[in-house]
Amino acid sequence: MNPEQEFPIRRVIDEQGQLVGDRSQVSDAQLKDFYQWLVTLRQFDQRAWNLQRQGRIGTYPPYSGQEATQVGVVAALSHDDWICGSYRDWAALAYAGVPLHYPLLNSMGHAIAGHIPEQVQALPVQVVIAAQILHAVGLAWAAKLQEQNRVAVTFFGDGATSQGDFHEALNLASVMQVPVIFVCENNQWAISVPLNRQMHSPTIAQRALAYNIEGIRLDGNDIVAVYQTMREVVERVRSGQGPVLIEAVTYRLGAHTTADDPTRYRPPEEDEQRRRGEPLSRLQNYLQRSGLLSQDDISSIDEMAKETVDEAVQTAEAYPAASLAETFEHVYGELSESLREQRAASVRGGAAHG
Amino acid sequence: MGSLTMIQAINQALALAMERDARVMVLGEDVGRNGGVFRATDGLMDRFGRDRVVDTPLAESAIVGSAVGLAIGGMRPVAEIQFLGFIYEAMDQIGTQASRMRFRSHGRYHVPLVIRAPFGGGVRTPEIHSDSLEAIFAHIPGVKVVVPATPYQAKGLLLAAIEDPDPVLFLEPMRLYRSMREEVPDDWYEVALGQARLVQAGDHVTIVAWGPMVPVAQAAAGLVAGDGIVSEVIDLCTISPWDSSTVIESVRKTGRAVIVHEDQRQNGFGAEVAATIQEQAFLSLEAPVLRVTGYDTPFPVPMVEDLWLPDANRVADAVRQTVAY
Numbered sequence: 217m218n219p220e221q222e223f224p225i226r227r228v229i230d231e232q233g234q235l236v237g238d239r240s241q242v243s244d245a246q247l248k249d250f251y252q253w254l255v256t257l258r259q260f261d262q263r264a265w266n267l268q269r270q271g272r273i274g275t276y277p278p279y280s281g282q283e284a285t286q287v288g289v290v291a292a293l294s295h296d297d298w299i300c301g302s303y304r305d306w307a308a309l310a311y312a313g314v315p316l317h318y319p320l321l322n323s324m325g326h327a328i329a330g331h332i333p334e335q336v337q338a339l340p341v342q343v344v345i346a347a348q349i350l351h352a353v354g355l356a357w358a359a360k361l362q363e364q365n366r367v368a369v370t371f372f373g374d375g376a377t378s379q380g381d382f383h384e385a386l387n388l389a390s391v392m393q394v395p396v397i398f399v400c401e402n403n404q405w406a407i408s409v410p411l412n413r414q415m416h417s418p419t420i421a422q423r424a425l426a427y428n429i430e431g432i433r434l435d436g437n438d439i440v441a442v443y444q445t446m447r448e449v450v451e452r453v454r455s456g457q458g459p460v461l462i463e464a465v466t467y468r469l470g471a472h473t474t475a476d477d478p479t480r481y482r483p484p485e486e487d488e489q490r491r492r493g494e495p496l497s498r499l500q501n502y503l504q505r506s507g508l509l510s511q512d513d514i515s516s517i518d519e520m521a522k523e524t525v526d527e528a529v530q531t532a533e534a535y536p537a538a539s540l541a542e543t544f545e546h547v548y549g550e551l552s553e554s555l556r557e558q559r560a561a562s563v564r565g566g567a568a569h570g
Numbered sequence: 571m572g573s574l575t576m577i578q579a580i581n582q583a584l585a586l587a588m589e590r591d592a593r594v595m596v597l598g599e600d601v602g603r604n605g606g607v608f609r610a611t612d613g614l615m616d617r618f619g620r621d622r623v624v625d626t627p628l629a630e631s632a633i634v635g636s637a638v639g640l641a642i643g644g645m646r647p648v649a650e651i652q653f654l655g656f657i658y659e660a661m662d663q664i665g666t667q668a669s670r671m672r673f674r675s676h677g678r679y680h681v682p683l684v685i686r687a688p689f690g691g692g693v694r695t696p697e698i699h700s701d702s703l704e705a706i707f708a709h710i711p712g713v714k715v716v717v718p719a720t721p722y723q724a725k726g727l728l729l730a731a732i733e734d735p736d737p738v739l740f741l742e743p744m745r746l747y748r749s750m751r752e753e754v755p756d757d758w759y760e761v762a763l764g765q766a767r768l769v770q771a772g773d774h775v776t777i778v779a780w781g782p783m784v785p786v787a788q789a790a791a792g793l794v795a796g797d798g799i800v801s802e803v804i805d806l807c808t809i810s811p812w813d814s815s816t817v818i819e820s821v822r823k824t825g826r827a828v829i830v831h832e833d834q835r836q837n838g839f840g841a842e843v844a845a846t847i848q849e850q851a852f853l854s855l856e857a858p859v860l861r862v863t864g865y866d867t868p869f870p871v872p873m874v875e876d877l878w879l880p881d882a883n884r885v886a887d888a889v890r891q892t893v894a895y
Contacts, residue, residue, distance in 0.1 A: 298643075331676035339642070340674045347667050350632055354639015361595070361621060362644055381662075384632035391627055546677040547711050549735040552764065552811035 223421040225465060226434040228441045231493040233501025241444045244508055250287060250439050251503055254496045256521040257283045257307045260316055261470075263525050264323065268474040272533070273323040279307045281437070281469035284495030285401050287311045288442025289369060289464075292450050298359075298368035299338035300352040302345070304401070305371045312336050316524065320532035327538050327546075337366075346372055346379035349398065353389045356396035356459075367395040367453050375406025377423065378414055389459040390427040397446075397453055398461045401436060403468035404490065408481040421463040429459050436464025437495040469494060574754040577747040579721035580610050580686075583728040584648065586758055588618050591646060594732060597624040598633055598650030598686075607652055608688060608747055630659035634685060638668050641683045646732060654689035654741060655698035668737040669712030683737045684728070690782045690832055691879050692745035694872040700744070701869050702833035704781075707739045708810040708842070714738045714763055715809040717781035721752040723807060726761030734763060743782035750785075766813035772800035775826040775889050778817055778843055780806040783830040783880060790830075790885035799893055809839055817843065818850045825856035826892045830885050835863040857895030860888045 228237035261280045267273045279286065286308035290299065293312075301308055306319040313336045322329035322341070330340035342348040352370035359366040376382050377400060389396050400420050404411050417423065424431025432449065434441045442464060449460050467490040471478045478487075503509035544551060544559040551559070574582065587594045596611050602625035605612030615623040626633050630651055637647040651657045657664070664685070672680045691700040707715045716731055716738055718724035724742070731738040769788060779787040784805045791801035802820050806812055821827045827847055829840040844859040862880045870878045 300639075327676050329676075330674045331678045334678070339671075339679065342667075344662055344666055347635065347662055350635025350663065351639040351642070351667070353632075354636035354641070355643040356639070357636060358640045358643025358645045361640075368639070380629075381631055381635060384627070384629040385635070387627055388629065388632045388636055392624075546673045546675075548672070548714075548811075549680060554811060554814070 219417065219419045219422040223419050223431055223433040223463070226432065226441045226445055227438050228444065229438050229498060229502045231498060233498050233505055235502065235506075237441070239440050239444070241447055242440055247440070247499070247503065248508060250291070250443075251499050251509065252517050252520070253287050253311060254283050254439070254499060255517050256524050257287070257310060258496050259518075259521045260525045260528065263529065264320060265470070265474060267320070267529065268323065273320055274325055275473050275475055276319070276323040277304045277473045278470040279304050281467045281494050282401050282403055283307045284439035284499070285399070285436035285442055285464040285466050286371065288439045289371070289399050289446050291443050292446035293367070293369060295335070296337050297366050297450075298352065298355040300348040300355065300368065301338070301341055301371040302348060302373065302376075303341045303343050304373070305341060308371060309336070309338055309341070312338055314338070315531070316528035317532040317535070320528060321535055324532060325538065326535060327542060328535075346376040346381040348372070349376065349385040350381050350388075352396050352398075353385045353392075353394060356389070356394040357392055360394050365454060367397060367450060369397045369399060371399050371401055373406060374400060374402040374404065374411050374414055374420060375409065376400070377420055386423070386427040386429065386459070386461065390429050393456070393458045395453045395456065396459045397449060398459065400461070400463045401466055402463050403466050405468055405472070405478070405482070407472040407476060419463060421461060424461040429461060431461045431463070433463045433465065435493075436466030437493045437498060439495060439499060467491070467494065571753050571755055573751045574721045575748045575751055576718070576721045576724045576742070577608055577610055579725040579754050580728060580742065581612055582754070582756075583725040584611060584614060585617065587648070587729060587732045588614065588622060590758065593644060593646040594648065595622040595624065595640070595645055596648050596650065597626050597637060599626060599628055599652050601625060601650050606650060608744070610650070610686070630656055631663050634660040634663035634668065637683050637685075638663060638671065638681055641681045642671065642679050646682055648684045648686060648732060651685060651687040653699045654687040654703055655701040657687060657703065664707070664713065664737070664739075665710050669710050672736065673712060680735050681737050682735050684731045684740050685737070686740045686742060688742045688744040688747070690743045690745055691869060691875050692782065694875065700875075702831070702864065704741055704809050705833055705837060705839045708839050712737065714811065715741065716763060716807065717741045717743070717809060718807065719743065719746065719781055719784035719805050721750070721754050723761055723767065723805075725754055726759050727763065727807060729758060730760040730763050733760065738763070741781065745782055746785070761807070764808045764811045764813055766816040767805040767807050768816070769803040769805050770801070772802035772824070774799045774801065774824055775828060775893055776802045776804060776817065776820040776824045777828050777830060777885065777889065778804050778806060779830040780809060782832050786880060786882055786885060787830050789882035790889060793882055793886040794889045797890065799889060801889060812843075814846050814850070818847065821847050821851045822854040825854050827859045828862060828885065828888045828892055829859065830862045830880055832864050832879060834866045835861060836866045838863055857892040860892050862888045
């Protein structure tokens with residue numbers, strides 16, 4: 217078997233912005249809306265990077281390059297479907313309805329950033345690599361047991377596929393036949409370790425074969441391929457046909473986090489070549505080519521995005537500071553005697569003692 | 571009311587909980603058709619079906635990790651880890667996931683999950699099957715740790731654990747599963763988590779124990795009674811959060827304390843109890859607080875197991891030592 221032939225990359229719009237497939241499942245209006253989101257999210261990501269450099273926020277993990285996958289996946293979900301992502305999935309959460317100032321609050325160190333607003337069915341971003349994949353299996357399982365007609369989607373990176381939790385999750389989901397969609401954002405790098413040091417297999421999608429579930433490989437920088445594929449996958453999974461593994465081939469345009477310097481480990485030639493396919497310019501090229509986007513549109517969308525991002529920054533910076541006392545509030549449903557004493561002591565500014 | 575062993579009391583508690591609340595489900599290795607390797611879940615699959623009594627793949631992290639999702643998604647999972655010594659495979663899902671979901675989500679989500687696991691020595695198991703790891707979990711904020719010592723306690727504590735909104739490690743002393751019978755009410759009752767139990771009252775010394783060491787502490791109290799020493803024996807029942815008030819009140823009365831646990835001494839939970847006693851009852855103390863524990867080695871091979879485990883004589887010696895101080 218040749219895995220790359222067995223799992224061909226699904227693509228609708230190519231790197232130059234040419235239509236190379238069928239895009240009948242996405243309207244012009246939807247595409248323009250996607251474009252607006254991608255512009256806003258990209259501007260936000262760059263602003264967040266700058267805010268960290270200015271010392272206004274702490275460590276931030278940029279998602280630039282991965283917006284098409286995150287937005288395209290979430291766009292195919294219903295409001296009560298579950299989303300379980302990692303620390304790099306703020307674009308997915310933002311599209312799902314989490315206000316844009318949340319990732320800033322998170323990087324500033326506000327506890328409230330973990331409290332996903334009630335109207336969004338998502339878990340807080342998860343830091344330990346691959347752990348959330350099992351949570352998604354459990355959420356999908358709970359939905360199946362309660363006949364809720366919901367699916368769960370989980371995002372993770374290529375590095376996560378080396379973890380035991382990834383394999384345990386695919387196996388369990390397959391055995392229990394629960395409605396979960398595993399979305400691997402294969403961005404080629406796990407901090408400094410390239411994909412070919414992560415695994416010897418040519419594709420991630422082929423791992424689905426071992427668990428007897430469907431595996432799909434697609435161009436994660438092509439939002440049309442992501443969205444259209446996800447629409448059909450969500451429908452199948454929702455109807456009870458078992459879990460699906462999607463490998464979205466993409467590229468991390470930036471550093472792992474603001475604390476990382478990718479020039480230490482990424483060959484410039486490869487970097488340059490990978491960048492050419494990035495999702496935002498690709499969509500813009502396509503829309504311009506097809507006469508769906510004028511130069512004026514581009515300017516006004518840029519302007520609107522800037523306003524949106526400005527607002528998010530203002531909201532985050534005006535947010536009241538977190539308190540040490542609230543740290544004690546959500547450890548358990550009820551404060552133990554000992555925690556009550558420690559909280560009282562912390563407010564007095566001293567250590568708890570007898 | 572019936573005279574039940576601990577394993578029967580646990581089985582009855584699980585059946586009652588599943589009968590009362592359709593969200594309660596049991597999952598783990600061999601818990602279904604086989605009814606669990608100790609028969610804790612015997613008969614449950616026939617009664618409640620394969621959707622609610624689930625034989626999972628052999629993967630501890632998957633059991634706990636998926637149970638976190640099940641719990642957030644509206645179920646009340648009771649997961650079984652076949653032996654506590656194997657729980658390291660699920661450590662991340664307990665120590666940074668189940669335990670922190672409430673905290674991480676700033677109160678939006680919580681994880682009503684019970685993880686049952688048999689533990690402790692005295693039954694000549696192969697390697698890893700006997701380890702006592704309660705102190706490791708007592709160190710993790712966000713989980714509760716419960717260790718029953720009798721059939722009555724086991725049923726009431728397990729029902730309280732299933733009703734609890736937070737993750738509970740429910741550690742079952744293997745050697746007490748069938749070692750005694752006790753009258754256990756047929757109906758639902760709860761024994762509150764976080765409350766110690768006065769096993770016997772006394773004035774001369776306080777012996778603090780939990781789980782498998784409670785009968786040992788009682789036997790030791792019997793031995794020293796012949797010397798005219800009247801011991802107060804306290805069963806902590808819950809290690810985290812633990813009932814320090816009951817212990818402190820007792821030590822203020824007796825002025826002496828001996829803490830007994832099967833787990834190794836270094837950083838064992840006894841150290842926490844001893845430190846708290848000296849912080850809060852220092853002026854009442856007539857003697858140093860002593861600990862009788864397993865040694866700081868891995869749990870030993872079966873041929874020396876009985877010598878390694880704290881027994882009534884070692885505890886009685888410590889009691890005499892503290893009284894004679």
